[in-house]
Amino acid sequence: MIDLDSIVAIDMHTHAEISRDGHRSLPPSLMDGSAAYFRVAGERTPSIDDLAAYYRERRMAAVVFTVDAETATGHPPVPSEEVAEECARHADVLIPFASVDPHKGAEAVREARRLANTPGVRGFKFHPSLQAFHPNDRAAYPVYEVLQEHGMVALFHSGQTGIGAGLPGGGGIRLRYSNPLDLDDVAADFPDLPIVIAHPSFPWQDEALAVAQHKPTVHIDLSGWSPKYFPPQLVRYANTLLKDKVLFGSDYPVLTPDRWLADFDALDIKPEVRPRILKDNAARLLGLVKDA
Template identity: 65%
Template sequence: MNVDELVAIDIHTHAEKSCRAPLLEEALAMEEAKAKYFKNDLGQPGIPEIAEYYRQRKMACVIFPVDAECCTGMPRVPNDEVAELVAQNKDVMIPFASIDPARGKMGVREARKLIEQYGVRGFKFHPTVQGFYPNDRMAYPLYEVIAEHKLPALFHTGQTGIGAGMPGGAGLRLKYSNPMHIDDVAADFPDMPIILAHPSFPWQEEALAVATHKPNVYIDLSGWSPKYFPPILVQYANSLLKHKVLFGSDFPLITPDRWIADFNKLPIKDEVRQLILKDNAVKLLGLKSAA
């Protein structure tokens, strides 16, 4: 990956399509509700298609599946499949994995294998769809492996479009994704970079408090069009947290084209704009130019 040639690094994109695990019929209703919520007409592009999409825009992306199999019963996109396909597109892609903490020792073993044999560079957690509080001690053995390798852990925070509008929200509970639960994790694993994904509605101020208090906590701006960002988030991104805020789109649910077009309309300082779009991610992920 030649970092110097990139115009931006998208820290938050999804691998939602597997060649090994076809979509179950019972998952179709949730996918339809998700597409309606985000007004997404891209469907579920495969990893090679996503790579070409970003390549054409001179961007790189962090990509991951979401393992919610234990809570939802829906098969995950296999982590090793994602890592193998990303390795074929490493000029524009960085692989993260997702392991439900409920997998226990099996998950810990899988995490170590993914890091050591597949070169995975971070891990994604979604407390709402995985049904756990981030500070639940059952997750700590998994965090220990991630922290040992000084890799980032990215946590969904705030409301989610998954299950939105479905009866009972598809049984998913928003309470798990309050960013204040991640404050405990940041205190207990100070050497593990933590990314709070999304504007954390309705807990935006909690997320800003954690990120300003804990040196290892960052915020990504994915999942929302920037035109809907609360003013306090823009204020902190422009000042106290300018080195800790990251561009993320939530592709394919939101495209980087749409996100950046709206971001360009925000009153962000020029030097901060470059930090958010690229430089903060370069530093956090330890990326280097291929030149």
């Protein structure tokens, strides 16, 4: 139901941070720590209604998701079913992704199948550091099989994370799980699974670029960092070899699209590449428009 002609951009990376009954997506220490890390000035937990109004006002569409990391954190997620239901009321601007906890084994597979058949859901979000798993762990492969079978997009956090940053022991979160090179195995073993490597992948930017260049189904979203901090090789590849595989993402609400786009305007990106990054590449990946 998204009218591509009426929007200026598709934000591939926003978070459903609170449920209808007020349950937050992260434990209080991690939620407060990430707000401090990102210096969030506004509302840290907007509702999905708020998120829809925010993006509608800006003539943008947005992908929305939560993360099921219950095994690793002991904290139940915002339900993916609820995210899909709430986004369905705003289908002109919101695109729901689901999430499952890979540690839940057969239950995760059943849940992935149910969610993949939920109207409106176009992909799944994984956060390897928060969920405490390596993406190429064969235990997660049955979940990917379901996603590939149903044409879902698999979006993986990569690199350093603001969740746990600055807390004692990093809140117990380990960065090593989010090396994007792990996704090379996933892309090789699931060649029909569209994959998005989320964020500039510090300190593994070159690994992310290599995987995206080598594997046809792998994309990179640019969320979580202001573009003024992008490493030069990321800008160079976005302008050239990966111009059809790089995607706008903000990380709202911890980083606003207003801030991201203002800094993107100053970035040395070719005029003909800008609309691809801001809208066209995501529209094609999400099946909103067919390849010519």
